[in-house]
Amino acid sequence: MYWAIKKRRLIREKFFQQNGGMLLQQKIASYKGVQDIAKIFTIKELKTATNNFHESHILGQGGFGTVYRGILTSGKVVAIKRSKIMDKGQVIQFINEVDILSQINHRHVVKLLGCCLETEVPLLVYEFVSNGALYQHIHRENKAAPLSWENHLRIAAETADALAYLHSSHSVPIFHRDVKSSNILLDDKYNAKVSDFGASRLVPLDQTLKTTIIQGTHGYLDPGCLPTGQLTAKSDVYSFGVVLAELLTGKEPIFMDGSGEWILLATYFVSSQKDGNLFGILDDGIVDDDRNRQQLLVVAEIARNCLEERREDRPTMKEVAKDLDSLKMMYEQSSSQHIQEETDFSLSGPSTSTMDPTLEIR
Incomplete structure (x- = not known):
């Protein structure tokens, strides 16, 4: 023994x-x-x-x-x-x-x-994060429930907030280096949780990270790091832009078109937007012409800015998080107002202007 x-x-x-x-x-x-x-x-x-x-x-x-x-x-x-x-x-x-x-x-x-x-x-x-990965919900894997536009917007804002924290609020900036929808988990209330930090790096302020081994996932990877091997906070911004495009279109980061050719979602998304065909490529499940058309345009613009080829033209994650959070708050306020109006109507009944004029008023 x-x-x-x-x-x-x-x-x-x-x-x-x-x-x-x-x-x-x-x-x-x-x-x-x-x-x-x-x-x-x-x-x-x-x-x-x-x-x-x-x-x-x-x-x-x-x-x-x-x-x-x-x-x-x-x-x-x-x-x-x-x-x-x-x-x-x-x-x-x-x-x-x-x-x-x-x-x-x-x-x-x-x-x-x-x-x-x-x-x-x-x-x-x-x-334990109970509702699986965002990827499963976007692409309907394992019978995952589809997400409402409200959830799409909130998850985008929460993910951006987490990445902004890593880049700006931590004592030493952290580059995630593998931002993608399968690394964004959802809890029982569909709150976002960024995961998988195996490829991440702590980087001293005002420095970039140069690496001989490019880590990341094809389709999400910043094209700017391929020739130089240099990763910056803007590399995460680009990957997040792909996630936004994924949320808006419901398409894989690399997908096959009708002719059997493999297409990069980032390129497809930017070119479609420039051609004025944005609403032709959006996921039908999130489009509500009466309420969120303008918001879809704004989120699409944020995604396009994140996908700029030149890193210096991309916003910071802090700027992206601020814009998405403002948009989320506006949507929540308009939803609350809409619900209140419906509640007031049901409690008070129809106005006299909509009543049958032949009815006697006692």
Whole structure:
């Protein structure tokens, strides 16, 4: 029993070192209050939470690995991300995600609860976000419910607010580097939560990030970074512009047209808008000529500005967030006024001008 316990402990220690445990501890220990945010989970806790990582607990799978739904002994529901076998570069990416999320506390950024380093593949534990990814709702995957224009507008504003916080309000700016609709999660009230910070980087003020490995997703990737390898806050702005175009049209970031040719949504969206064909490409489910035609035009203009080829011509995320938030507030106010008018009408009944003139007034 002694040697068996010792062997298991040595294996756990080996994995801890292999998964960058010491480097991770050094990084997060320097951030005040991080112990209140990140917790080190044991593998036993996470196996219990997921019924030994049973397939019935799988929330999603991809090239990155697998995400499981788990229930901790406290009753809290969590999402557990298990990556595939990692090389040294991926271990650094894992550490980077924990490091960055340990410093962020924002209502529209998915919250990191902790990690587990006792296994060959390290695990991340997040708050559970119940309504899946925005991508699923836009493209009707897994029977996801379609979203109203009000939800479209609010999700766009909340996502922009989170990215603006990363760029402007954090002590050291953070570039997300992989903004896309599948990395925007929705909670039970359809509030947006930006997720997946594995590719993100902390960047000192007034500096750009130069990288030899371009990370991001084709269709969302800033074309300006391809020749130079330089990423800036405006690279996230471009990717967000693609998300806005996706929300407005319901189309994939790269889609096939009627002739079988693959088309970049960003190029298609900008050219259609310039040709005056915007309403010909919008998703029918969000167009309400009586109430939101003008708002659709404004959001489309914001998207087009984000998709400018020259980075210096693009707005900042802070400017985008401000514009979208103002638009959201105007829509909410007009909706409240509309509801109030309908309520007043139903309570007071029809006015005398609409009554049958032959009726006797007593």
